[in-house]
Amino acid sequence: MTVNPDEDWNFYWASVTTVRSIFNPSNDHPRLTDNQVINHFPNHYELTRKDLMVKNIKRYRRELEKDGNLLAEKDDYGSYKYLDFIPVTYMMPADYNLFADDFRRDPNHTWIMKPAGRAQGKGIFLINKMSQIKKWSRDGKSVPSAAQPRETYVISKYIDNPLxxxxxxxxxxxxxxxxxxxxxxxxxxxxxxxxxxxxxxxxxxNDIDNMFVHxxxxxxxxxxxxxxxxxxxxxxxxxxxxxxxxxxxxxxxxxxxxxxxxxxxxxxxxxxxxxxxxxxxxxxxxxxxxxxxxxxxxxxxxxxxxxxxxxxxxxxxxxxxxxxxxxxxxxxxxxxxxxxxxxxxxxxxxxxxxxxxxxxxxxQALCELNDKDFREQKARGGIVPLISKTGMPFGKTKQSSAWR
Ligand SMILES: Nc1ncnc2c1ncn2[C@@H]1O[C@H](COP(=O)(O)OP(=O)(O)OP(=O)(O)O)[C@@H](O)[C@H]1O
Known part of the structure; x- marks a missing residue:
């Protein structure tokens, strides 16, 4: 749907497609006025596409690590102590070799393949044998063309011990x-x-094909x-x-x-x-x-x-x-x-x-950190001040108010 943002509206609950069109610089839309608000950020997909979300979280961790930030500390096994919250994930087919190495190190683990840009469980399947991914790779090779490039998938370690x-x-x-x-x-x-x-x-x-279970x-x-x-x-x-x-x-x-x-x-x-x-x-x-x-x-x-x-x-x-x-x-x-x-x-x-x-x-988080706290935190390795309104670091020492 094309929408003229100049139309008489102040609040727009739009689909992601409409938003893409509104913010597309090549479209001939006038700029939004100061009195118009809309329900998506122009490039929200940096968070909401499975592959980009993972890429951005990995980059965020790397940057904190490079800055010597304590948030990016790792344990003896090389896992992030505080930022290990996404299952190990690779892009497919780009990271095929990295995935294959990982798979060989732990050949008994199940992985989940998901098309990066789809929803509602469409196109998802589980694998626990290298032959299955090879078959996926072979089957896909015949399909892509310049006009219809191959769909990006992510492959993630399956959380096989869910509560x-x-x-x-x-x-x-x-x-x-x-x-x-x-x-x-x-x-x-x-x-x-x-x-x-x-x-x-x-x-x-034996049950990895029954998606009603997974x-x-x-x-x-x-x-x-x-x-x-x-x-x-x-x-x-x-x-x-x-x-x-x-x-x-x-x-x-x-x-x-x-x-x-x-x-x-x-x-x-x-x-x-x-x-x-x-x-x-x-x-x-x-x-x-x-x-x-x-x-x-x-x-x-x-x-x-x-x-x-x-x-x-x-x-x-x-x-x-x-x-x-x-x-x-x-x-x-x-x-x-x-x-x-x-x-x-x-x-x-x-x-x-x-x-x-x-x-x-x-x-608020920045304002409410007093100078002394801030200097102490800096001295401990330049930790990013992520402090709740009560002055407590989020998530680590005190229940955040959102859940009370
Ligand atoms: N790494 C994982 N380990 C265990 N289960 C997973 C994992 N990734 C996905 N799942 C299961 O598969 C479901 C679908 O995954 P995901 O939400 O990524 O795909 P989707 O098709 O985009 O779904 P949605 O409709 O929520 O957008 C999840 O709700 C979850 O139950």
Whole structure:
């Protein structure tokens, strides 16, 4: 759809395709006015395409490491101590040799192949033999041409020890609103949920073709004959949290949710270096997180257009609230937006935040670090000040307010 941004609108909830067209410099669109806000950043795909997200997080870690930043410290096995939150991932076919080396070192591990730019579980498959990837490589060779180049895939280490509830695998769908990347300001929604598989998880090598066991996407699970349309295979974060506190204890549960906040903030910081922080833009991302049975969270993917369709009555209420709460933050009081004072007036008061909590506000984080703390941190190796409003480093020592 082509849209003339000069039309009479102030707030646009657009598809990613429309946004691409609006920000495409070769299109003949007039510039957006100061009174127009839109729901995607121009190059959001730096975070929301699977391959680019991984590339940017890897670059972010490398840069911190080069700066001698303590955040990029590694353990004795060479893994990042604090920033090891994405499964080992390679681009295919570009990184084929690197992947092959890794595969040979640990030939019993299962890997998951995913087309970089698709969604809803489409085109995903699991492999645990080198012959399977060779076959994929051979089959693809006949297809690509200059006009239709080969689709990029990512291949990631499969998290084969997911935390199970009732014997089933699940992941978390969390909503994160970003109103600015530079400085970074982001909000976390309290009403996320767990999305469960319909079939019990059996970590057997024979079962790698049954995607009802392995993929938690609702769009996929809906096709299963075991799909329950009353609860839709979803469980609220509050209930999940209660369950985890009951089974694993409060301390470990708090730490898990702190680590999830940590992952979100650092993935956004990684993207902030390359995303155009256009002041007309805000974006609500759908974060997909898998928790393993050691209660370690892993970032699987960030979606630019998380589904707003509802599968159950509760879902409909939650999504209604989500849209309402986003609107209250980005268009406070229903006033005409003005990007010169973008979302600045009231966007942190509880009435405006609704079910959102400010997760990270770079402006505030920097201001609230007093000189002494800052100098001490610098002296300890130039650590980037990533400090919550309470003065505590995010995710490491105190439960962030977003989950209370
Ligand atoms: N490394 C992994 N380890 C274990 N499970 C994974 C891994 N990567 C993906 N999955 C499973 O596969 C599902 C689909 O993966 P992913 O979200 O990356 O693809 P998608 O098709 O883009 O889905 P979406 O519709 O959420 O955009 C995840 O929800 C998760 O259940």
């Amino acid at each position: 199970l509830i009732g014997g089933k695998k699940f992941d978390l769908r969390l909503y994160v609103l970003v109103t600015s990347f530079k400085p970074l300001k982001c909000y976390l929604y309290r009403l996320g949920f767990g999305r469960f598989c319909t079939v019990k998880y059996i970590p057997s090598t 993929l938690t996407n609702v769009s996929y699970q809906k096709q299963s004959e075991d799909y329950n349309s009353i609860h839709g295979g979803k469980w609220s974060i509050d209930n999940l949290r209660l369950y985890l506190e009951g089974t694993r204890g409060k301390k470990l549960t708090d730490r898990l949710f702190d680590e999830i906040s940590w992952i979100i903030v650092h993935s956004l910081r990684a993207a902030a270096a390359v995303i155009t922080s256009d002041r007309h833009c805000f974006e609500c991302y759908g974060y997909d997180i898998i928790i393993d049975d050691n209660l370690k969270p892993w970032l699987i993917e960030v979606n630019a257009s998380p589904s707003l369709t509802s599968t159950t009555a509760n879902d409909r209420i939650m999504k209604f609230k989500l849209i309402n709460d986003i609107l209250n933050i980005v268009v406070p009081n229903g006033d005409i937006p003005d990007i010169r004072t973008k979302f600045s007036n009231s966007s942190s008061s509880p009435e405006v935040l609704g079910n959102f909590d400010v997760l990270y506000d770079e402006d």
